[in-house]
Amino acid sequence: MEELKVLVVDDESRMRKLVKDFLNKKGFIVLEAADGEEAIDIFFSDNSINLLILDVMMPKMDGWEVVKEVRKVSKVPIIMLTARGQEQDELLGFELGVDEYISKPFSPKILVARVEAILRRSNQLNEDVIEAGGITLDITAHKVLIEETEVELSYKEFELLTYFMKNQNVALSREKILNHVWNYDYFGDARTIDTHVKKLRSKLGDKGEYIRTVWGMGYKFEVNQ
Template identity: 40%
Template structure:
């Protein structure tokens, strides 16, 4: 569906370079910031699957950043700390950090910790789901209505699953883009409208009790009728 994205918040360029190299090799996207305030700005602007957070940061300590993050988000946080910062590290864990690594560290160890945390916290996609007369098999990339297969393109299937698995929840075009096309997609958001139009045409079947509805000025939602 999409690649994972990790935010690295550290004032040491070498830390960014070493961790990024390993994460990119694992097909994990990286966004780098170098002070605490910029880290919070990024988190307010977009979704991240994980945050790597140094304790000693310019403008705002990592422990304060962690406290602010936990007011609104449960995104996994891996804290980086020097041995002399043991008290701050403990405070960070008490504030809700998921793990910590002591500097100096092996980039490979950090990436191993990251993968372990992501594996534990990333929700598993249900391969086969059913919504009223609609059933979706993400393993086979196929969908059926009244047990009759409907021909969809891969992106149509992903868009349909995205909406149906968030049944009753309104998703903006940007949210759908991020979930289906990924955060590195910079194309026109109207591609979502085109996909929805195609889905509706293919799902215009008699005697069904579900629908994809537009919510003016917001986005789309999948409803059981």
Template identity: 40%
Template sequence: MARILVVEDEALTAEVLAALLQQEGHQVAVGRTGGEALRLAREQDPEVILLDIGLPDLSGVEVCRRLREFSGAEILMLTARRQEADKVVGLDAGADDYITKPYSPAELLARIRAALRRRCRSQGQVRRLGNVTLDLTGRRVWVGEAEVELSPREFDVLAALARRPGEALSRQALLDQVWGPGYVGDDKVVDVYIASLRRKLGDNPDRPRLIQTVRGYGYRLAAGAAE
């Protein structure tokens, strides 16, 4: 999952946010002041920063400006202020999104997922496969809005197909790329991993739209699925 920095001076709110994010599998650090936020951002290189606008030492807007001097993290500003002018100031300071309190946990998590997808796309290592998003660098996969947990080998099989959409790859080619050329064993192991991938990605095994079977040979990723 992602590295997330929560910047919130209210202890209870910070604790609740951290617990929510940790339940989703994220690595969470908490800063209670602007100065602490800047230090933690330098030390831990978070992917997403949840930044409260009202901090005891520096304003959230000023912290955002300073973060943008060295951090490429997605910054989501949290505030109770509803005026459009306040939002404009935050966005102009470098924030990527603005969430107005009170917000639901579901909305916050959805905004974070969207932020992570934006970050992946900006790094140029993302494949869109129909409703499946594949982050080759971060080794993460989403089906729609939901992140899907794949084993390392499942991910490698999917990545091998995604790098060559529309091209049929033999079982032996997949074995060489994923298991290594020294693998000794039954090539039907590829079929087991394909079946697992189809199940996790919601690809109907009877009429697969994403990972297609090339009878007697291997598999290919449907050419029309890749973007």
């Protein structure tokens, strides 16, 4: 993977270290800032930052003020972290141009998965081959291997598996899946998704269990650890 740079902004040093360690393991370069003012200084002095992870409550300048300043000059992806978990905070974040919103406490693995998913959507993180739990998906060759044995998938099944594997550990609603895989808004019968998921699970054999049902919402691709 091309080395991408993430700026982590949080006044808690332990939180910054936790996030940094998990991102480093995935090959990201991580810069740190302990408050909003330091974050602004770093961001405006380094034009190669690919994504920001911002805490909301910080001294000197809070996360909202940082977002406002950054959005004046850049559309760089931003993930907001907050301990409050209040709906009005989330709505404010999206109004200001925040890409993702994660409430503390959170799983570092989930955060990394969100980072990777956002960078893929913004075409900064491009992977021709994705591997997970014994499944190898070659996007360029349009081929899927399970433990080196090729599996024949229909076009939509391949697109569905690609979307799942690009968003590992992220719960995906049926609406999101339809918008990204079928490329249209769909608010009616969800059997289109469910039927394809059932067929895909069957073709993946034992690996089909990685596609887990999130009851009342949709699905999540999660490899057993």
